[in-house]
Amino acid sequence: MTTNPLPQSPLLDATGVTKNYGAVAALRTASLSVLPGEVHALMGANGAGKSTLVKILTGAIKADAGRILIRGQQLDIRSPADARRAGLLPVYQEPALIPDLDVLSNLRLTGTPVEPFRAWVRELGIPDLDIRETARHIPLAILRVLDLARALAVEPDVLLLDEMTAALPANLAEKVLEVVRRQGDAGRSVIFISHRFVEISALCDRATVLRDGATVGVVDIEPGVEERIVEMMLGTRIEKTRVTARAANDLAVADGGRPRLSVRNLQLGTKLNDVSFDLANGEVAGVFALEGQGQDELFAALAGSIRPTGGTIDVDGAPVKFSHPSDAIQAGIAYVPGDRAEALAMQRSVRENIALPFSAALRKWGPIRMRREQMVVSSAIARLQIDTRAQGEVQRLSGGNQQKVTIARWIAAGARTILCFDPTRGIDVGTKQEIYKLLRELASQNKSVLFYTSEMEEVQRVCDRVIVIFGGRVVDTFPVEEADEAALMRAAYGLPRGAKADVGILAEVKPGSSAEAAS
């Protein structure tokens, strides 16, 4: 961390950047200045304009006004190719590989050298990538890493990472952080967007904070700065508390012994192996796993999206076989998938997206009661604090706001059990608190939640109990009191309790981390 301001000239200096979409002001007088060799955080609440700024800097969209200097020279960046020539390379918030092409063709399309790409992919913790695989069939987390490797392969001077780590489980996120840190050490600059404070404090030198499209401050990252940043981001203070879980004995009394969901010996090809667990009424059960341990398949099977090859699922004590998601929905089980592209009709309005399940069943195909629908939808929107300035089409919302729509849908539908797969991906600190509260509230209404998260912190914040999956098996189950990060990590790596594991740089910064200090 360089706290001493050397008289260094910025590598990238943008001032007065403005962008309006009709009546929506995405950016007004935003500025950003990045020094050589610096890892610079760009922070702000959902819809603050971070992604818009990144897209403008890299020529994907055109600003209405503003001045951009690169190495002191004013450049007019009109296209991504221009940006690339100037040494600016982005990893956007949404996966950028073309889904219908294989990885190799995608590389050719952008003229990315293949060997360096492969080297980076290995470096980033994916040893066995099949370069001939069609992008559509690659899981979201891996796609994100491939996007990063593709950018790294051309050795950019400024790397712009828009929520690169948001979909990544701990092991992959760590690799990314290591690589990014080394970029900085090698004299290259990185602009790093993340809603995870742990990462910011582990990685970044300075942070620029945006609020409502304007730059409201630039701060050095040092212990204790988190609260100041949050205050700048949101304009208010927030209480970052642990939402209290119910005591375990309380639970047992409440549900009279019969679990809401009971999974026994679930089998799915080679992905899931003999998975058994219960989900009680009024419980928030966490699922924790490293990348690709079968968690995707577990959720998809419980949601009726794919069919298990063996084992049983009981709902309220009665065995069920789901052959279509609508069967699961009938049984009161809703699924928020990890990849929002899988959940949203991007060209349709926020309202239609939230109300979609209402019309699904054959007997609901008739006239819609617009007034009532409007009421239900509005209350879900308010509950999740969705920024509705651009609500005509979901694709115009910021990433975090899109994510909120995927959750709002099932809140509006009043599902009894919600399977949340990484629901807070890309959601800002303020709304995250709101979502934690919401999940606890659902539990207190005797509803139940199965909650996978790639963010270890969240486990302790909301769950009653944690189920750890490794290699398609349930390797351990902790009550939340025992689920400290070291224990979780050990279990996630498949190590027995009490063993010592290498938990990487996140754990190393832990003691001094302001994120924890605040909790």
Next chain:
Amino acid sequence: MTDTATMPQLVSFGRRLRRFMADRPLIPLIILLIILVAILQVLRPGIVNERWLANTAKFAIPLAILAGCQTMTMLTGGIDLSVGTVATMSAFIMATQIVNQDPTVAFLLAMMPAVLIGLVNGIGVGVFRVHPLIMTLGTSLIGTGFLQVYQRTVIASGARIPDFLNWLGTGVTYGFPNALLLFVPVAVLIVFMLNRTGFGRLLYAVGDNERAARLSGVRYWQVITALYVLSSLLAGITGLLYIGLIKAPSLSLAEPLVLPSVAAAVIGGTSIFGGRGGYTGTIIGALILTVLTTLLTILQMPEGGRRILFGLIVLFVTAAYLRIVEDR
């Protein structure tokens, strides 16, 4: 909400105009329609009168209903190329069966192939996942084949256009074509269905993101089957209206309407990739194409030249329209 005082006035007039158009995509279409009518009036002063209006409406209506079939199927990312054959079949069966049958029986017989073809299309696309283009083209060819066989069996009995269809197709009351009696309810129903019913929502949702619809509990095959049956039924009814207008049953009666019906939906702003569009635009699209045909007829070009020009204009209009409406 936004602080207009600090908003720089750099946003040019052109951009603001575009923004305006993007929010109201019907306006450029209506302007285009008015321009075409104005050109017509300049080339042939006095042509635009009450009779001309009624005539244009009469020819635009069958096209607009078939374009409605295309709009609905295109919203789901599909297309229905069998509408021409279906319309021809019901028209032809109606005209030949009315000779010895009760009108109700003749009507039911005439609608049978429509339901059947719609069902086959729907199951093929919705259950077996055949591409809609191939599926509907296939059923269209098969239908034409059956019609040829059928024609030979009824060749002796002759054909007649029922009076009611004659009245509906060509009649004008107080200056309004009677066909509006059919068209207005149909149009209102389609618009209402697309905007205010669960089924309409599902058409958009399925076309925009089928996986998302599935995860919300939508069963694709149900939506698609219902859709193609509905589309075929509308095409069948259009056939009956059209035979009243053209009055000459033939085996290629409605075939010339198929591609224009697709064009009308596209010009009207419905995306062939699904999820975006609506029926009001399509109606104006059908009007534009009808006026354009009149215009080209008046220019007294040879048939070939007329077609080339028609195609070029359709291409140009669609491309220009997308540029205006797609604001980034």
